[in-house]
Amino acid sequence: MxxxxxxxxxxxxxxxxxxxxCRVCERQCANEVxxxxxxxxxxxxxxxxxxCCHRCVALCPTGALKIVKTNHTFRENANWTGEHICExxxxxxxxxxxxxxxxxxxNYPIYWDKMLINASQVTNPSIDPLRExxxxxxxxxxxxxxxxxxxxxxxxxxxxxxxxxxxxxxxSAMSYGSISYNAHESLxxxxxxxxxxxxxxxxxxxKDFYKYGPHTIVQVASGRFGVHKDYLxxxxxxxxxxxxxxxxxxxxxxPGIKVGDDISKTRMIPKGSDAISPAPHHDIYSIxxxxxxxxxxxxxxxxxxxxxxxxxxxxxxxxxxxxxxxGGADIIAIDGYRGGTGAAPTTIRDNVGIPIELxxxxxxxxxxxxxxxxxxxxxxxxxxxxSSDIVKAIALGADAVYIGTxxxxxxxxxxxxxxxxxxxxxxxxxxxxxxxxxxxxxIGYKRLVNLLTAWNHEIKEMMGGMGINSIEALRGNRxxxxxxxxxxxxxxxxxxxxxxx
Amino acid sequence: MKRIYVxxxxxxxxxxxxxxxxxxxxxxxxxxxxxxxxxxxxxxxxxxxxGISFAxxxxxxxxxxxxxxxxxxxxxxxDGVIQIDSDKCVGCYTCVLSCPYxxxxxxxxxxxxxxxxxxxxxxxxxxxxxxxxxxNRAIIYEEKE
Numbered sequence: 062m063x064x065x066x067x068x069x070x071x072x073x074x075x076x077x078x079x080x081x082x083c084r085v086c087e088r089q090c091a092n093e094v095x096x097x098x099x100x101x102x103x104x105x106x107x108x109x110x111x112x113c114c115h116r117c118v119a120l121c122p123t124g125a126l127k128i129v130k131t132n133h134t135f136r137e138n139a140n141w142t143g144e145h146i147c148e149x150x151x152x153x154x155x156x157x158x159x160x161x162x163x164x165x166x167x168n169y170p171i172y173w174d175k176m177l178i179n180a181s182q183v184t185n186p187s188i189d190p191l192r193e194x195x196x197x198x199x200x201x202x203x204x205x206x207x208x209x210x211x212x213x214x215x216x217x218x219x220x221x222x223x224x225x226x227x228x229x230x231x232x233s234a235m236s237y238g239s240i241s242y243n244a245h246e247s248l249x250x251x252x253x254x255x256x257x258x259x260x261x262x263x264x265x266x267x268k269d270f271y272k273y274g275p276h277t278i279v280q281v282a283s284g285r286f287g288v289h290k291d292y293l294x295x296x297x298x299x300x301x302x303x304x305x306x307x308x309x310x311x312x313x314x315x316p317g318i319k320v321g322d323d324i325s326k327t328r329m330i331p332k333g334s335d336a337i338s339p340a341p342h343h344d345i346y347s348i349x350x351x352x353x354x355x356x357x358x359x360x361x362x363x364x365x366x367x368x369x370x371x372x373x374x375x376x377x378x379x380x381x382x383x384x385x386x387x388g389g390a391d392i393i394a395i396d397g398y399r400g401g402t403g404a405a406p407t408t409i410r411d412n413v414g415i416p417i418e419l420x421x422x423x424x425x426x427x428x429x430x431x432x433x434x435x436x437x438x439x440x441x442x443x444x445x446x447x448s449s450d451i452v453k454a455i456a457l458g459a460d461a462v463y464i465g466t467x468x469x470x471x472x473x474x475x476x477x478x479x480x481x482x483x484x485x486x487x488x489x490x491x492x493x494x495x496x497x498x499x500x501x502x503x504i505g506y507k508r509l510v511n512l513l514t515a516w517n518h519e520i521k522e523m524m525g526g527m528g529i530n531s532i533e534a535l536r537g538n539r540x541x542x543x544x545x546x547x548x549x550x551x552x553x554x555x556x557x558x559x560x561x562x
Numbered sequence: 563m564k565r566i567y568v569x570x571x572x573x574x575x576x577x578x579x580x581x582x583x584x585x586x587x588x589x590x591x592x593x594x595x596x597x598x599x600x601x602x603x604x605x606x607x608x609x610x611x612x613g614i615s616f617a618x619x620x621x622x623x624x625x626x627x628x629x630x631x632x633x634x635x636x637x638x639x640x641d642g643v644i645q646i647d648s649d650k651c652v653g654c655y656t657c658v659l660s661c662p663y664x665x666x667x668x669x670x671x672x673x674x675x676x677x678x679x680x681x682x683x684x685x686x687x688x689x690x691x692x693x694x695x696x697x698n699r700a701i702i703y704e705e706k707e
Contacts, residue, residue, distance in 0.1 A: 081597040083581045089574070120697055122581055123594045495613060501572045501698045 066150035068133045069108035073117075079125035080104055086117035086126060091484040091496055114477035116486035148407075159407040162480035162490070164307060164399040164444055164466055167411050172418035172551070173450045177560055179541045181528035188530050190521035196531040197517055197524075199226045199461055201298075201438040202367045202391045221391060222367045224298050226461055227256030228517045229451065229532055232509075233396075233442045233463035234280050234302065234371070236264030238315045238324050238336065239403035239480070240469075241497040244489045247472055247505030249273040254510050260463075261287075263302060263313065263338060265327040271295050278369065281358065283312055284338035286328040290361060298366050298392070299358045301351070303342070304373030306400025306417070306443040308409045313338035315403075319483055319492045348384035355389045367391035374398060374420030374443065375413075379427035386428060386437045394463060395420050397443025401466045403490055404481035417443040418457065422555045425458025425537060448519035457555065458537040471512040472505045563642035564705050566606075566681065566690055568616045572700035573608075575615035580604040582695030583619075583679075586687040603670050605679040606692045606701075617692065617701055620644060620665040620679040628657035628666055628678075643681055651675045 073094060082104060087095040092110045095117060097103075111128060118126045135143050148159060181187040188195065202223035209217040232248045239262065246269075248259040253276045260278040261270075265287015270277070279296035281288050293299055304310070315324075315336035325332040345351050355368050370385045371394035372378065378395065385393050397417025402410065421441045428434040441454050442463030451462050470476070473487035480490035488500030520532070529535050543560040544552050552559055581597060583604040590596035606619035622644050629637045629644060636650035637657060653675035657666045669677035681703075682690045693703040 078598075079594040081581065081594060081600070083577065083597075085576050085578055085581075088576050120576065120578065122578060122585075122695065123597075125594070495574075498572065499574055499698060501700075504699055 066154065067109075067147055069111065069131060070147075071111045071113045071128050072108045072131050073106040073111055074127045074129055075104060075106065076125045077103070079123040081123055081125075083122060085120050085122065089116050089120050089486065091486050091491075091493070112477040112479040112482075113475075114479070114486050115475045160404055160481045161407040161410050161478055162404050163401045163474075163476055163478045165411050165414075166478070169398075169416070172416055172547075172555065173446070173453055175545050175547050175551075176418075176453050176542045176555070176557065177545055178449065178452055178456070178523055178527070179543070180526040185528040187528050188525040190518075190525045193525075193530065195521045195525060196533070197228055197520055199229050199532055200224065201226065201440065201460055203437060204435040206435065222298075222365055224258065224367055224392070225256070226258070228513055229455060229461040229520070230255075230445075230513055230516065231257050231278070231440065231461060231463050232259035232468050233394075233400075233465035234260035234262040234278075234300065235403075235465055235469075236262030236280075236286075236315075237267050237327055238262075238264040238319060238492070240489055241485075241491055241500060242267065242269075242323070243497055243500040243502050243505065244469070244472060245270060246502040247500065247509060248468065249276065250502060250506035251509035251513070252276040254506070255513050257513075258297060260300060261296070263287075264315075264324070264336075265329065266292055266295055267323065267327045280371075281354075282338055283340070283342045284336060286330065286336060286338070289329070293358060293361050294363075294366075296366070298369055299362060300369040300371055300394065301342075301354060301358070301390075302371045303345070303351070304371070304375070304396070305402060306373045306396030306398055306414055307402035308405040309373035309375050309398075309414045310340060311405065311409050312340040313404075316483075321492055324492065348388050351385065352388035359389070369394050369440070371396060373400075374415045374417050376415060378415070378420045379423040382424040382437075382439075383427055383431055383433070386433050390437060392438045392440060392460075393424070394440040394442065395424060396463070397441070399444030400442055401469070402480075417441050418453075419551075419554050421454060421459055422457050422539075426556055429458075429537075448516040449523065451516065452520055452523045452535070453542060455532060455535050456538050456541045458539075460536060467512070468509060471508045472500060563622070564681075564703055565622055566619055566679070566693060567702050567704065567706065568618070569700050569702070570614055570616035572698045573615045573617065574698055574700070575608055575610045576697065577608050578695050578697060579606050579617050579692035579701055580608060582691040586682050586685050586691035587677075589686070591686075603667070603677075605665075605667070605677055607664075617696075618663055618665060619692065620661075621663055622681075627660040627662065631656040631660040643683060644678065645680055645684070646676065646678060648675070 094106050094110045098105045113128050200223040203221045205219045211217050237245050252259040258278050261280050263280050263282030274295040277296040278298045278300050280300045282302040317333045317335045369392040370390040374397045398414030438460040440461050441459045445462045445464050485491040488497050539556045542557045544557050545560045583606045584602035585593045585596050588596035606617050634650045636647045666678040690703050693701045
């Protein structure tokens with residue numbers, strides 16, 4: 062191109078005194094940023110190709126590399142930021158929709174960071190989880206209206222199917238296709254060891270992973286990829302995906318280039334064909350239609366498995382959730398606007414949907430007001446970043462949380478947000494064999510187990526501080542939260558008082 | 563006895579093991595100082611072809627041909643580890659020729675004529691540096707039947 066409008070966003074800084082020319086950076090960069098210059102005997106880099114994934118930085122044995130954001134600047138303008146200008150140049154050059162991945166990175170308010178957790182002092186003693194029993198096990202599914210007895214006075218088992226979670230954290234839906242075989246294996250093995258669940262996403266279930274079935278949630282999405290009777294019965298629960306936080310109202314598109322042998326078999330589509338998930342389910346145009354699918358799936362699985370309906374957090378989420386609860390779902394999963402994706406139009410990812418904190422609070426409130434909160438469990442996802450986010454979510458009314466982005470970060474993801482290119486240097490969001498190999502599930506699953514074990518410890522510590530020894534007693538306990546720097550409207554929606562009140 | 567094993571399934575061919583080996587045996591305490599502008603001659607080496615790669619170093623054979631062939635007794639088995647006594651080695655390279663893995667090679671350092679992996683037991687690292695430095699657990703140090 063004669064005129065290059067775009068200056069590289071990141072620059073590779075190499076400390077020449079430390080660089081020993083081992084060329085590991087060159088071998089490990091799928092974007093081909095680094096190369097060895099025979100003439101000068103030095104490593105050189107092409108900054109324009111760098112996505113800032115830190116693979117080279119992490120592997121450089123002498124710590125000779127760092128990546129910095131360029132300080133090259135446009136003339137300062139608070140309205141026309143460099144980002145806007147560059148996007149216009151890019152689109153004027155290509156005529157295409159801008160694509161991005163992972164979650165909304167924009168500077169919107171993060172309500173988790175505007176809520177504070179309570180702790181007991183004199184009158185209600187705190188509990189030390191290292192000395193006293195502390196329960197973080199939860200059961201997801203509809204809870205009966207009342208206890209019933211038979212003629213002999215024994216309690217009748219009127220419980221519908223439940224999911225038993227040893228920790229209130231599950232791995233959210235990420236399809237085989239969007240992430241690699243080794244990433245899936247890591248999630249599956251970690252879920253098994255932790256006593257929780259991972260989710261197939263809409264890509265079907267690879268034949269090797271049926272053995273993790275008791276710890277698998279199988280998803281049915283608008284493309285219905287890989288859905289058949291054995292699939293539905295392989296998992297512990299079935300999830301209907303209506304929407305996704307990163308791209309509410311948008312379907313999915315796995316390019317044919319990623320549909321290799323294994324994925325084609327798993328998704329039940331021809332090799333090399335694009336896997337297109339429509340924006341809507343073409344058989345669902347109302348709550349009644351959704352109810353039909355819920356019951357079709359229950360019928361197909363002999364009423365032995367809870368059915369989850371997953372929706373994106375959008376403006377009228379509370380009314381939708383009420384419909385879903387009445388539509389016969391056992392669990393509602395809500396995905397906030399910060400939720401991740403393997404590819405989405407940037408403008409959708411960054412501008413559509415609402416924060417999960419507000420969606421959760423309003424759904425929980427609405428279901429309670431309607432007296433149907435017991436009919437469903439609520440699982441929330443869309444940027445759960447820490448154990449304190451989880452405690453706050455549960456106090457706002459969630460039964461459990463879904464984590465996707467944080468799980469991938471445990472596997473090595475550095476949030477370079479370039480999944481759509483399929484050249485993930487960490488072996489996660491790629492199907493290229495040499496790159497997939499970089500994620501050894503023996504290491505990956507252990508890192509996931511470590512993360513969730515650590516979080517569970519922290520959750521127990523925070524519960525102990527509040528004088529609560531069972532996570533059930535924290536759920537919806539909004540008195541344990543106080544807002545900080547929030548307006549009256551925000552406090553009302555969240556159903557919490559301001560700090561000091 | 564604990565030995566070094568390699569798993570080609572997880573080897574990325576990044577060659578880091580070679581550099582960690584060279585550093586561990588350099589006697590220096592800073593990697594950049596030890597290897598800057600140095601053409602390394604590591605005791606572990608990556609073999610690669612057609613997308614498959616793996617690291618090769620001394621297998622510490624139970625019946626080592628190198629030890630049998632050594633004309634001066636410079637090579638010996640100590641607790642299962644094949645070690646080299648540089649003072650005795652005369653540089654006949656019989657061991658270099660007889661090792662079926664190509665894991666013994668001429669040394670470029672001043673204190674010996676040939677070199678081989680001694681599991682980092684004699685250098686300042688104390689345990690195999692290639693194993694610790696492998697980013698994908700493709701080289702492991704363990705006891706196997």
